[in-house]
Amino acid sequence: MDWLTPADLAAIWLTLKLAAVTTVLLLVVGTPLAWWLARSRLRCKPLIEALLALPLVLPPTVLGFYLLLLLGANGPLVSLFGEGAQLAFSFPGLVIGSAIYSLPFVVQPLQNAFTAIGQRPLEVAATLRASPWDSFWSVVMPMARPGVIAAAVLGFAHTLGEFGVVLMIGGNIPGKTQVLSIAIYDRVEALEYAQAHWLAAGLLLFSLLVLTLVYAVNRRSPLSVGVVK
Amino acid sequence: MDWLTPADLAAIWLTLKLAAVTTVLLLVVGTPLAWWLARSRLRCKPLIEALLALPLVLPPTVLGFYLLLLLGANGPLVSLFGEGAQLAFSFPGLVIGSAIYSLPFVVQPLQNAFTAIGQRPLEVAATLRASPWDSFWSVVMPMARPGVIAAAVLGFAHTLGEFGVVLMIGGNIPGKTQVLSIAIYDRVEALEYAQAHWLAAGLLLFSLLVLTLVYAVNRRSPLSVGVVK
Amino acid sequence: QAIDVAVASNFMAAAKALQADFEQRGVHRINLVAGSTGKHYAQIINGAPFDIFLAADRRRPQLLEQQGRAVQGSRFSYAIGQLVLWSAAENSVDDKGRVLDVGEFKRLAIANPKLAPYGRAAQQVLENKAALQGEYSSRLLRGENINQAFQFVHSGNAELGFVALSQLKTLAKNANGEIPGSHWVVPNDLYDPIEQQAVQLSDDPAASAFLRYLKSPAGQSVIAKFGYLLPVAGDT
Amino acid sequence: MTLDIKLAVRKGQFALDAEFVAPSHGVSALFGPSGCGKTTLLRAVAGLEPQAEGHCQIAGSHWQKPGFCLHTHKRLLGYVFQEPSLLPHLTVQGNLEFGLRRTSVDKQRVRFDESVELLGVEPLLTRSVADLSGGERQRVAIARALLTSPQLLLMDEPLTALDGASKREILPYLERLPGELNIPILYVSHSTDEVARLADHLLLMDSGRIIASGATSELLARIDLPLARSADAEVVIDAHVESQDIEYQLSQLAFAGGQLNVAGLLGGRQRVRLRIQARDVSIALQTPQRTSVLNCLRAQVLALQPLGESQVVVKLAVGDTPLLSHITRKSADDLELKIGMEVYAQVKSVAVLNPICHPEATQWP
Amino acid sequence: MTLDIKLAVRKGQFALDAEFVAPSHGVSALFGPSGCGKTTLLRAVAGLEPQAEGHCQIAGSHWQKPGFCLHTHKRLLGYVFQEPSLLPHLTVQGNLEFGLRRTSVDKQRVRFDESVELLGVEPLLTRSVADLSGGERQRVAIARALLTSPQLLLMDEPLTALDGASKREILPYLERLPGELNIPILYVSHSTDEVARLADHLLLMDSGRIIASGATSELLARIDLPLARSADAEVVIDAHVESQDIEYQLSQLAFAGGQLNVAGLLGGRQRVRLRIQARDVSIALQTPQRTSVLNCLRAQVLALQPLGESQVVVKLAVGDTPLLSHITRKSADDLELKIGMEVYAQVKSVAVLNPICHPEATQWP
Numbered sequence A, B: 001m002d003w004l005t006p007a008d009l010a011a012i013w014l015t016l017k018l019a020a021v022t023t024v025l026l027l028v029v030g031t032p033l034a035w036w037l038a039r040s041r042l043r044c045k046p047l048i049e050a051l052l053a054l055p056l057v058l059p060p061t062v063l064g065f066y067l068l069l070l071l072g073a074n075g076p077l078v079s080l081f082g083e084g085a086q087l088a089f090s091f092p093g094l095v096i097g098s099a100i101y102s103l104p105f106v107v108q109p110l111q112n113a114f115t116a117i118g119q120r121p122l123e124v125a126a127t128l129r130a131s132p133w134d135s136f137w138s139v140v141m142p143m144a145r146p147g148v149i150a151a152a153v154l155g156f157a158h159t160l161g162e163f164g165v166v167l168m169i170g171g172n173i174p175g176k177t178q179v180l181s182i183a184i185y186d187r188v189e190a191l192e193y194a195q196a197h198w199l200a201a202g203l204l205l206f207s208l209l210v211l212t213l214v215y216a217v218n219r220r221s222p223l224s225v226g227v228v229k
Numbered sequence C: 001q002a003i004d005v006a007v008a009s010n011f012m013a014a015a016k017a018l019q020a021d022f023e024q025r026g027v028h029r030i031n032l033v034a035g036s037t038g039k040h041y042a043q044i045i046n047g048a049p050f051d052i053f054l055a056a057d058r059r060r061p062q063l064l065e066q067q068g069r070a071v072q073g074s075r076f077s078y079a080i081g082q083l084v085l086w087s088a089a090e091n092s093v094d095d096k097g098r099v100l101d102v103g104e105f106k107r108l109a110i111a112n113p114k115l116a117p118y119g120r121a122a123q124q125v126l127e128n129k130a131a132l133q134g135e136y137s138s139r140l141l142r143g144e145n146i147n148q149a150f151q152f153v154h155s156g157n158a159e160l161g162f163v164a165l166s167q168l169k170t171l172a173k174n175a176n177g178e179i180p181g182s183h184w185v186v187p188n189d190l191y192d193p194i195e196q197q198a199v200q201l202s203d204d205p206a207a208s209a210f211l212r213y214l215k216s217p218a219g220q221s222v223i224a225k226f227g228y229l230l231p232v233a234g235d236t
Numbered sequence D, E: 001m002t003l004d005i006k007l008a009v010r011k012g013q014f015a016l017d018a019e020f021v022a023p024s025h026g027v028s029a030l031f032g033p034s035g036c037g038k039t040t041l042l043r044a045v046a047g048l049e050p051q052a053e054g055h056c057q058i059a060g061s062h063w064q065k066p067g068f069c070l071h072t073h074k075r076l077l078g079y080v081f082q083e084p085s086l087l088p089h090l091t092v093q094g095n096l097e098f099g100l101r102r103t104s105v106d107k108q109r110v111r112f113d114e115s116v117e118l119l120g121v122e123p124l125l126t127r128s129v130a131d132l133s134g135g136e137r138q139r140v141a142i143a144r145a146l147l148t149s150p151q152l153l154l155m156d157e158p159l160t161a162l163d164g165a166s167k168r169e170i171l172p173y174l175e176r177l178p179g180e181l182n183i184p185i186l187y188v189s190h191s192t193d194e195v196a197r198l199a200d201h202l203l204l205m206d207s208g209r210i211i212a213s214g215a216t217s218e219l220l221a222r223i224d225l226p227l228a229r230s231a232d233a234e235v236v237i238d239a240h241v242e243s244q245d246i247e248y249q250l251s252q253l254a255f256a257g258g259q260l261n262v263a264g265l266l267g268g269r270q271r272v273r274l275r276i277q278a279r280d281v282s283i284a285l286q287t288p289q290r291t292s293v294l295n296c297l298r299a300q301v302l303a304l305q306p307l308g309e310s311q312v313v314v315k316l317a318v319g320d321t322p323l324l325s326h327i328t329r330k331s332a333d334d335l336e337l338k339i340g341m342e343v344y345a346q347v348k349s350v351a352v353l354n355p356i357c358h359p360e361a362t363q364w365p
C-alpha cells in the first residue's frame, strides 16, 4: 500500500502511544478528582465542576492556541523554570494538551459512578478492617467499573480523534508530533480522498475491534471470588 | 465594542440555538437508546456500544467530511429524495452533525445511570400501578438525574466548543452557519488576537455561569414530595 | 442580498479590505467565508451555496471548472503570494537567508507543504538547501495552513518561519515604521509562483460585479498593498 | 371464588413448582424454612418473574394462564417486599402517594389518614427515606402497599423489623383488613405467633413446593406435620363469648367441645379466635384443686408421639376440638396415658387473638 | 474491664445521648421500640457516625475520647448491619474472605469451615449475593462478621429474616461465641426470646437514651420496668445440673432457692440458664396432686401489681430467685394473695437456654 508511508506508520504509533498515555494519565488524575468531587460537601463544588467542563467549551484549536501560549517558548512556565520547561512540540506537551481537553469526559462518568455507590459499601468495608485506601481499590473501583470503562473509552476515543489541540501545541512534526488524525485530515484537505478513506476505515475498524472487546469483557459477570490485597 | 460585529452576534445566537437544539435532540434520541442498552441482554450489545463510540475516533473535520458526502448535494439522501433533502449548509444539517459527534457523550452517562438503578425500583413502581412508561418518568429519570445532567452538560458544552464537524457541513457562512467557535477560530487565524481573547473570555464566562447554575441546582436535595403523573 | 465568497484563510485580511472598498462603491454586499481551500473545494462539490471562490492555489479552481461546478471562463489569477522567511527577533534573519545554511535554530515553522501553496513553496526553498534537508525535517513545525505557521513564529515558539508577506503587512509596525523582527523576502526563482486563482460559482450579477472589481485597478491596488504581486494581465 | 395458583420457575439451581388453592378472602400464611422459595412464589404471583409458567387466577380474574400474562402494573395487588424497598428519590409522603395517585378515586378504600396514623408514619411524612430506621421503613412500605387498595395483598415478612409493641398495634389492623376490604392476603412469616393470629389458611412450603395446604386450625393440629412437633406448637380454636364476669373482668367462651375462661371483658356473643400453645397444656387425671389455673377441660387422648428423647406430643380432643400438649415422657408414663383415655387438660394460658381485646397486650415492649 | 460508652450525636430531629457501662464479655442486649436509636448507637460505637461525641472504651482500649477518634477499620469489631449489606461485586465467598484476609493469621480465632457450616452458607459459596434469599443473606452477613475474629461484635437484629429452625441452630453458636472468643457482643433484638437466651446484660433504650442497664435476670424481674408488664414477661435463672433420671430422660437442676426438673439429660454439674415465662407460672396454695406439671416450688409473694383491667403481675421469690407470674385478678382474689404470703409456684414450662441441650428444639420449623 503506497499510501502507508513511513510517516503514516510513525503517526499511527504515536497516536496509539498518545491515546494510551493520555488515557492512563487521565484515569490517574481524574480518579482522585472525581472521588473528591463525589464525596465533597463544599459549597463551591458546583463552581469547580463547571470549571472542569470548561475545556470543552473552547474550540480545540483555540484551546490549543492558549495552551501554546502557556507551554510555549515565551510562556510563563519557561520564564519560571527555564528552557527545560518548554513542553510545546514535545510528547509530554501533546499528552498535557490532550489530557486537558478530554478531562471532563473522564471525570464525569467517574464522579457519577462514585456517587452512585453511596456510603454503605464503604462502611461495610471499614467494619471488615479495610482502610480507606484499601476500600477504594477493593470496593469502590470494582463497583464503579462501568463508570471507569466509560471514562477510559471516552478519553481514549476522544484522544484518538481530536487533533485541534495536538496540532497547535504539537506542530505536526512527522515522526514526532504528527498523529494519525492529522494525517487523515491532511489527506482530505489534499484531495487524496482514496487514501483518506483507507486510513479512516482502518482507524474505525481498529477502534471498533478494541471497543467491542472492552465492552464485551466489561459485560462478563462482575463477580470475583478473590479480593485484591 | 467594535469587535462584536453583527456577524458575531448572529454567531452567538446561532451557537446557542445549535447547542440547545442539539442537546435536546441528543437527550430525546439518546435516552431511549441508553435505556435500551442498559436493559438489553443481546449478545451483540458490545458491538453496538462500540459503534456508538466510533464518531469520537474520527477527527471531527474528517467526520464532517463524510457527513458532507452523506448530506451534501451528491449524497444518497439527495439522490433518493431530491434537492430538498440536501441538509448540508443548513441549520438541520448542523444539528445532525453536532448530534452525531456528541452522541457518545450523552449516551454513556445515561446508560451508566440507568444501569445503576437496577431492577428493584421498577418492580416496586409496577406493584404500585405504574406502567413501564409511567415508571420511566416517575422513577427512572428522577433517579438517573445526575447522569442526565452529566449527559446534557457534556453534550451542550461539546457542541458549543466543537467546530470541525460544523465547519465542514455548515460552511462557516456568517449569519447563516457560522457559529461562535468558528468565529473565534477565525479571529485567531486572522491574528486578531485581542478580539479572539474577548470572545473566548465571554464564552468561557457565560459557560461557567450556566454550568455552575446547572450543577448548583442539581445539588439541591433530590427529594420531591409530589409525583409526576 | 449578500453573495457568499469563499476565501482562502491567508487572503482574509486583504479580502476584508476589498470588501469594504467594494461595498462602498456599489450596491452589492458580500459575505466573506474564511476557510482552507481544500475544505472549500469539498464543500463546493457537495453543494455549498458559495457564489465566488477565492482559492489559495490554481489547482482547485481548475478542478471545479473541469467538473462544471464553476462558471466557464470565469477563472483567473487574482494575486501571487510572496514567501518570506521571518523571525520575531531582530537580526536573526539576514537578507540572504544564510541563516538556513548555518542551521542554528531549533524550530522552523512552515505551512503544511501538502495542503498550503506557501508550504509547498517553503519546501522548495528548503530543498534548494539540499545539504540540510535530512536534518530539517525533525525541526519543522508544520501549521495546518500559513496562518498557523505564522502563529508559531509570532508566539516565539519557532525562531524562524516561512510566512506570507501579506501577513507581515498586517502586523503593527515597530518603532522605525518597519516590519518587526527580521525577515528575508525569498527570491521568486527559488520556488514556483504561489498563484491564487478565483472562480465564479453562480451567475449572480453581484458575483460578476465583484470579480470585475477584483480585476480592476482599484481592486488590484488593494491587493498589492497587502504584499501580493499582481498577476501578469491575461494570465490564466 | 378462590386463589387458584400453579406456578413454576427455575432460578439457577433452584426450582419453584408451587400449586395450591386458597380462599379468596382472609389471610393465607406461607410458612417454610429460609430459601424454600417463599419470596420467589410471591414474586411470581405478582408477575415479577417473567420466566414463570403456569396459571394464576385471583378471585375469578385470570392474571396468568398459558399464553397470557398480565403485566404487574395491571394486577391490582399490593406488595410489601422482604427488604423494604422505598423509592429513594421520594420522601415518605411521596412514596405513600405514589401508588395512591395511581389508584382511581372510586377504587380507593383505604383512608390515607387512618393507615398513616395506625402505622405511626405520620411524623415521618416529610422525611427522606434514607434517614429512616429499619422499623420505620417497614411501616412506610406497609402503608404504601395498603394505600393502593389492592385486590390481593402480598406481604413478605412485613413485621420482622418491628418491636413487640408496634407489632401488637399493626397486627390487629392487618387482621381487620381482609374483612373490611374483602381481599385475600398472602403472608410470609417465620413467626408462629403471627401465623396463628392472622392466618385462616396455611401453606407449608419446602424446597420450592407446597407440601401442605389447609385451614390453619387443621394443619396446626396435624401431628404428622413438622408444626406440631416444633417448640412453638399450638392450636387455634374459634369460639364465641358466652358470658362475662364483670367483677373479675373475665369472659367465658364457648367452643365446639367446651368452655374456657379468659381474662378481659369481651363483647357479648362476639366470635373470637383463641390460641393455645402445646407447652401451656398440661394433663391431669383428676380435677385439680386450688390452683391459679383457670381452665380445666375434659378431654380424650387421640394420639401420642415421642418428641426427641424425653418428650411426648399428645393430641387431645375436647369435644370436636383438637388440642396439643407437649409433656415429658416421665409424666406420660406416670399418668399411664393411652389412646382413648379420658383426662383433664389444664390450660395455663389462652391467648385471644382477636383485634378487639388483647388481654396479654400491654403497652411496651 | 468493661465497655464504657458515652456517645451523643444529633441526626436531624433525633438526638442520641447514650451512656452506659456493660461487661466486657458476654452478650449485652439493646432493647427498645422502633426508632429509639439502637442502630444509631451501634453505628456510633463502630465509628460510623463521624459527628458522634463522647467516649468509647472497649475492654481497656480507647476507641474514642475527646480529641481522639479511631477510624472504623482500626477498631477490631464485627458488625452485622440491620439490612444485610453484602458487597455486591463479590460472591458469597468473596464476602466471607474480605474481612478474613484482612485479619492477621495469628488473630484468626474463628474457623472458616466451622462458621460456614454452622450458618449453612456452604452451598452458597460460589453464588452471587444478588440471588440470595433474605435469610441466606443474613446468614452470610453473620458469618462474614464472625470471620474477622473481632474484639467486639455489634449485631443489629441479625436473626429477623430467619426461620425458627435456623434460629435454633444459630443461637447456640452465638451463645458460645462470647465465651470462646472472650469478647462482648452488643446485640439489638426485638425478641424477648433471643434476649433471654443470649443476654447477660440488658440495656433498655427509649428516645435516644439508655433508661435502664443491668443484669438480664435483674431487669427482667423488675416490675417497675415495662418488660415485666409485657405479654412476654419472663425471668431467667442460672442453675446447675444436680442429678439425672436416665429412664425418663430428666435432669434435676438446682438454683439459688430450689430445684427444677427439666426434660432431657444434661451433663453433670453443668451450668445452665433457664427461662421461665410469667404466663407459665401459676400459683397454688397447696401442693397439687396428680398433674403433669413437674415443677412445684415453694415461694413467697414479693409484690403484686395490676396489669390492665383483669390481670395481675405477681413477683415471687423462690429462695433468692425472683419469679414472675401473670395471673387473672380473679385468681388473685380467690387465692387471697398478699405480699409476704407463702404459696406454691407451679411451673408448667421451663426452657433451658443453654447450647448443649434444647429439649424444646425440634427440627422444624
Ligand SMILES: Nc1ncnc2c1ncn2[C@@H]1O[C@H](COP(=O)(O)OP(=O)(O)OP(=O)(O)O)[C@@H](O)[C@H]1O
Binding pocket: D011, D012, D013, D014, D033, D034, D035, D036, D037, D038, D039, D040, D041, D082, E131, E132, E133, E134, E135, E136, E161
Ligand atoms: N438467580 C438465582 N440463581 C440461583 N439460585 C437462586 C437465584 N435466585 C434465587 N435463588 C435461590 O432460590 C431459593 C429461594 O429463594 P427465595 O428468595 O424465594 O427464598 P425464601 O423462601 O424467600 O427465603 P427467605 O425466608 O430466606 O427469604 C434460595 O435458595 C435462593 O438462593
Ligand SMILES: Nc1ncnc2c1ncn2[C@@H]1O[C@H](COP(=O)(O)OP(=O)(O)OP(=O)(O)O)[C@@H](O)[C@H]1O
Binding pocket: D131, D132, D133, D134, D135, D136, D161, E011, E012, E013, E014, E033, E034, E035, E036, E037, E038, E039, E040, E041, E082
Ligand atoms: N438524618 C436523619 N435526620 C432525621 N432523623 C434521623 C436521621 N437519621 C436517623 N433519624 C431518626 O433517628 C431515629 C433513630 O434511628 P435508628 O435507626 O437508630 O432507630 P432504631 O432504634 O435502630 O430503630 P429500628 O428498630 O426501627 O431499626 C429514627 O427515628 C430515625 O428516623
Ligand SMILES: [Mg+2]
Binding pocket: D038, D039, D040, D082, D156, E133, E134, E135
Ligand atoms: Mg424471602
Ligand SMILES: [Mg+2]
Binding pocket: D133, D134, D135, E038, E039, E040, E082, E156
Ligand atoms: Mg435499627
